[in-house]
Amino acid sequence: MIAEFAQIVGLVSAFVSGREASKALDMDEFLQWLSEHNHQDIKRIVEQNYTTTTSIKALLNHDLGHIKTRLEEISNQIAALSSRSDDIGDLAKEFATKVLSEQAIEILDLMDKNQTEFFLLSQEVGSDKRLILVPGPNYLCKERHFLQDDLELMLSLGLLRKDYNSNNQPMYYFTRAASNLVKTLSQTAP
Numbered sequence: 012m013i014a015e016f017a018q019i020v021g022l023v024s025a026f027v028s029g030r031e032a033s034k035a036l037d038m039d040e041f042l043q044w045l046s047e048h049n050h051q052d053i054k055r056i057v058e059q060n061y062t063t064t065t066s067i068k069a070l071l072n073h074d075l076g077h078i079k080t081r082l083e084e085i086s087n088q089i090a091a092l093s094s095r096s097d098d099i100g101d102l103a104k105e106f107a108t109k110v111l112s113e114q115a116i117e118i119l120d121l122m123d124k125n126q127t128e129f130f131l132l133s134q135e136v137g138s139d140k141r142l143i144l145v146p147g148p149n150y151l152c153k154e155r156h157f158l159q160d161d162l163e164l165m166l167s168l169g170l171l172r173k174d175y176n177s178n179n180q181p182m183y184y185f186t187r188a189a190s191n192l193v194k195t196l197s198q199t200a201p
Contacts, residue, residue, distance in 0.1 A: 036071040
């Protein structure tokens with residue numbers, strides 16, 4: 012189903028990009044466009060699934076700028092996650108505005124292997140950027156100057172969830188999506 016989702020997102024994006032900014036977009040026009048462009052299989056999926064139809068209608072009810080922005084965000088997320096795949100990684104890197112770094116993958120892999128629930132950033136003055144994994148060993152950042160960038164990307168992709176403890180320190184929680192990504196990457200590793 013992920014392939015169909017990616018294909019639908021791509022087709023909605025193509026449909027939207029070919030429209031005038033002032034013109035309202037509707038579902039019937041999109042379905043007609045799918046037929047004209049030989050996507051009967053996707054048209055059938057859309058027509059047969061109420062939730063898919065409703066979601067696309069809701070998306071098409073937004074202004075064109077909003078739709079393009081949302082679709083661009085989705086495309087960037089897919090490309091960032093795909094950038095680590097052996098099969099399509101190079102292609103994804105060509106289109107991704109951001110990619111997961113080796114450091115980000117190491118952090119996620121360590122959290123998965125140690126069944127870490129969350130980590131804190133070390134608050135020691137003058138210390139290197141150290142992550143305190145709970146449970147698990149501490150992690151010393153190899154690219155400490157990019158840690159904030161890595162954290163922001165992992166948060167935006169849903170690989171980490173951020174909360175705060177009673178001392179108002181950020182706590183970064185490992186997510187199911189991160190676990191699935193680590194498992195997928197380990198299956199494709201040589």
